[in-house]
Amino acid sequence: MVIGGGAAGLNGALMLARSRRDVLVIDAGQPRNAPADGVHGLLAREGMPPLELIARGQDEVRGYGGEIISDEVTEARRDGDGFAVTTAGGRTVRARRLLVTTGLVDELPDLPGLRERWGRDLVHCPYCHGWEVRDQPIGILATGPASMHHALLFRQLSDDLMFFQHDQPDLPDDQAEQLAARDITLVTGEVAEIQIKDDAIAGVRLKSGSLIPRRVIAVASRLVARAGFLHSLGLVPLPHPSGMGEHLPADATGRTEIPGVWAAGNVTDLSAQVGSAAAAGALAGAQINADLVLAETRLAVANRSR
Known part of the structure; x- marks a missing residue:
């Protein structure tokens, strides 16, 4: 499951869908860059309106079988070897892995x-x-x-x-x-x-x-990760070393301290622009797929030896 449907989330979902994974993207529809006239510094998409970029990305994810719903995640909690995610719209959805790409809030x-x-x-x-x-x-x-x-x-x-x-x-x-x-x-x-x-x-x-x-x-606004829904998992935003605000810590591949949870884009990298956020989402998506492959292989070996 991908929580957040911006550049990072959609690119992560794209990588997973192209790997023939069942992918659900839950997006609250509140992109940080919505007021801007265009996206800049993104090669081959210079000046494209942010909502048009999102719409194109959604079409691409759906083209590979990914599902996207408009809703807001209010809680994510451990459920057996996976996760249960609750939304403001009353949904409860189970997922094996989470990719958090909810971005941040600018405090002015x-x-x-x-x-x-x-x-x-x-x-x-x-x-x-x-x-x-x-x-x-x-x-x-x-x-x-x-x-x-x-x-x-x-x-x-x-x-x-x-x-x-x-x-x-x-x-x-x-x-x-x-x-x-x-x-x-x-x-x-x-x-x-x-x-x-x-x-x-x-x-x-x-x-x-x-x-x-x-x-x-x-x-220079104070930047704070949108991650309150992760508290039940013990994941809370921490002060960023730069002093710019609060982020969700993750390693270079997007892996957080909670097994099965990855983060990409501005929720973990406060200064990421659209291009780097999208690239981080793609990397995290590939890492999640690799993690699932290893888990499935371990299970296959165990079943074969019975």
Whole structure:
């Protein structure tokens, strides 16, 4: 069973279906990149609308006999040598192996205007959105240590950059010097809201009352794995070594600490883009198939020796 129907989940399901496995994908229909106009940095699919990419992937999985249902998994628990999965729609489904690809949630500062423009002119990734906002007045909203790195990356895309310190501690001298050297304006003072006008960002209003015009806001969101339904199995998201948020730990093949459970995509790799998430899903799908082959072979040998 695959829980989550994004790029990682569908590619994992594709690998399993092509290996003649019975595959069920359960997807809640809440892709993180749904507000974006297109998927970027994905060879041969550059600029494709995210929902179109998902629809094509679903068709491919179904073409090999995979099943996809729209529902949300609320609990996964051990059931004998497999798993029982319960959904919000009242289904209970049993599976021998689980591939978790539920992605993550972006936690944003509690400021008016931020969530409304998410994925449009409120962006988080210079590689996903940078070309589309090039040469525009960009504001970097500081949210933590990653924001400095964010600012330097976005400086590659625009000469008009402002770093809003907001409620963060004062920058160390070396970081302030870096901003100055790259002609990035440091704006002190707490931010009150992101001003919206005519369905677009107009600027950043400080608590002092000042409105500073900006067309784009970049923010390094806190990233948290969607994995609450795994608690019954003893799997809980842990702090990521990068400090970016919380992830579901897994090895390079996607195997978690719970036998029979794999994870791929953003639920375990917080910085994975669509291409790398899809590749990780394919690898995890192949590993699950190999694991099943070994289990089936052990059983066949045992039955033959009776």
